[in-house]
Amino acid sequence: MSKNRRLVVLFAACLSTGVVSPARAQDSADVKAEQPLRIDIPVRLEAANVVLNIDHLAFAGDMPFAIGHLGLFAKHFAEWNTKGHIIAIFHTDAGHVTLDDKAYNAARNIATGNPYKELLVGLMKQGVQIELCGATATAHNWVNADLLPGVKVNTDAMVRLTQLAEEGYVQIKE
Numbered sequence: 001m002s003k004n005r006r007l008v009v010l011f012a013a014c015l016s017t018g019v020v021s022p023a024r025a026q027d028s029a030d031v032k033a034e035q036p037l038r039i040d041i042p043v044r045l046e047a048a049n050v051v052l053n054i055d056h057l058a059f060a061g062d063m064p065f066a067i068g069h070l071g072l073f074a075k076h077f078a079e080w081n082t083k084g085h086i087i088a089i090f091h092t093d094a095g096h097v098t099l100d101d102k103a104y105n106a107a108r109n110i111a112t113g114n115p116y117k118e119l120l121v122g123l124m125k126q127g128v129q130i131e132l133c134g135a136t137a138t139a140h141n142w143v144n145a146d147l148l149p150g151v152k153v154n155t156d157a158m159v160r161l162t163q164l165a166e167e168g169y170v171q172i173k174e
Helices: 003-017 022-034 065-080 092-098 101-108 117-125 134-139 157-166
Strands: 047-054 083-090 129-133 152-154 170-173
Touching (some): 047 065, 065 083, 065 117, 083 092, 083 157, 092 129, 092 134, 134 152, 152 157, 157 170
Parallel strands (some): 047 083
């Protein structure tokens, strides 16, 4: 069940049990509309090197959180003129995201093509480096010709993450 759906169900349960009355709920909504969110800890990055470790996909609707987070990072880096790099390493159960339509269809046993293709291409245009784990590719018999243009293959995700940590990259586990 999606987060929004859970909130609606929880809210409906509160209404039906009398924990929250419809009038009180409206009062709360009115107060929220008058009070904007206050940021207590404003953060802007002048320089940062970030690697997202993506070994599986968790979803918000049909959007993988990891791809959404990559988009937010790229947006913030651009808006803040942050110096640095963003790398996304796809491996294990998330490696298929890097495949072109033909290979994606074969890997997923479908005929619709890679639904994440345009998102990844857009991220690469924004400077995000997309990498696929070579061990994952080997395990699935994928070759470079199976990948979206611009996707780079590293030797092994775990070794690459270790290398980037030694270089000072901050790892975010997705």
